[in-house]
Amino acid sequence: GAGVSQSPSNKVTEKGKDVELRCDPISGHTALYWYRQSLGQGLEFLIYFQGNSAPDKSGLPSDRFSAERTGGSVSTLTIQRTQQEDSAVYLCASSLFRGGNNEQFFGPGTRLTVL
Amino acid sequence: AQSVTQLGSHVSVSEGALVLLRCNYSSSVPPYLFWYVQYPNQGLQLLLKYTSAATLVKGINGFEAEFKKSETSFHLTKPSAHMSDAAEYFCAVSVYGGSQGNLIFGKGTKLSVKP
Numbered sequence: 001g002a003g004v005s006q007s008p009s010n011k012v013t014e015k016g017k018d019v020e021l022r023c024d025p026i027s028g029h030t031a032l033y034w035y036r037q038s039l040g041q042g043l044e045f046l047i048y049f050q051g052n053s054a055p056d057k058s059g060l061p062s063d064r065f066s067a068e069r070t071g072g073s074v075s076t077l078t079i080q081r082t083q084q085e086d087s088a089v090y091l092c093a094s095s096l097f098r099g100g101n102n103e104q105f106f107g108p109g110t111r112l113t114v115l
Numbered sequence: 116a117q118s119v120t121q122l123g124s125h126v127s128v129s130e131g132a133l134v135l136l137r138c139n140y141s142s143s144v145p146p147y148l149f150w151y152v153q154y155p156n157q158g159l160q161l162l163l164k165y166t167s168a169a170t171l172v173k174g175i176n177g178f179e180a181e182f183k184k185s186e187t188s189f190h191l192t193k194p195s196a197h198m199s200d201a202a203e204y205f206c207a208v209s210v211y212g213g214s215q216g217n218l219i220f221g222k223g224t225k226l227s228v229k230p
Contacts (some may be wrong), residue, residue, distance in 0.1 A: 004158070033217055043205065043220035059217075091158060105216060106151075106158035 002026065004107035006092050013082055019050050021077040021110045033095075033104060034067060038088035046083045046090075049075060073104030082114045117142045118225040121221035129229045134178075134193040136224045138206030142188065148189040149218065150180055150230065165189060176200070198227045201228045 005024045007091040013019050025032050034046040046059045049069040060066070064082075069075040071096050079086055122137040136229060140146055141153075147166050163174025168199040170182045180191045203225045207218040 035217075035220075042222040043207075043218075045217040045219070048217055093159075103149075103161050103164065106160070108156075108158045 023092030
């Protein structure tokens with residue numbers, strides 16, 4: 001079956017522009033997660049959704065970052081007024097249920113480069 | 116709070132040699148532990164997971180890991196390295212019932228396999 005997909009696979013933007021990153025989770029997965037992977041920082045948790053709700057947004061690095069999920073499916077991560085330090089690979093994952101021993105399935109990521 | 120420490124950011128072995136990637140965790144409650152592998156320009160793929168059913172966990176591609184509570188360790192091993200094992204490996208911890216259910220990752224260990 002289809003796995004988690006993300007688009008675009010690569011995004012190059014200029015400092016100060018807004019970008020939108022998209023994640024299509026595995027059908028039927030209720031939980032969706034966004035992570036950021038950058039050199040020297042490892043994998044950093046950003047936000048998770050249970051259904052369309054994001055109970056805890058404290059992992060987002062600044063108020064320039066926001067995310068939404070519609071229809072319990074597709075999620076969009078938006079970065080406003082991008083900065084060079086936002087350059088990273090943004091990974092999305094989904095799982096049947098939230099937390100515990102539920103395996104998270106990862107997408108291939110979106111590589112964001114801010115010039 | 117939970118945390119994961121991976122000893123050695125880079126490990127190099129010869130083809131056919133034992134692979135040992137170290138992971139220590141910190142958790143105040145019984146954890147769920149995971150090993151993921153990331154091949155270049157790809158997302159993360161689950162190798163194996165510990166969910167308290169058995170302390171020795173077998174995963175894909177001949178990898179296994181042993182949960183040792185007394186040592187708070189979950190080291191990943193493979194008896195004989197293959198060239199195709201060259202990748203980056205991440206250890207992660209999750210806590211059942213945690214408010215977020217997200218994975219907390221170690222910094223990763225890059226495995227090189229020499230012919």
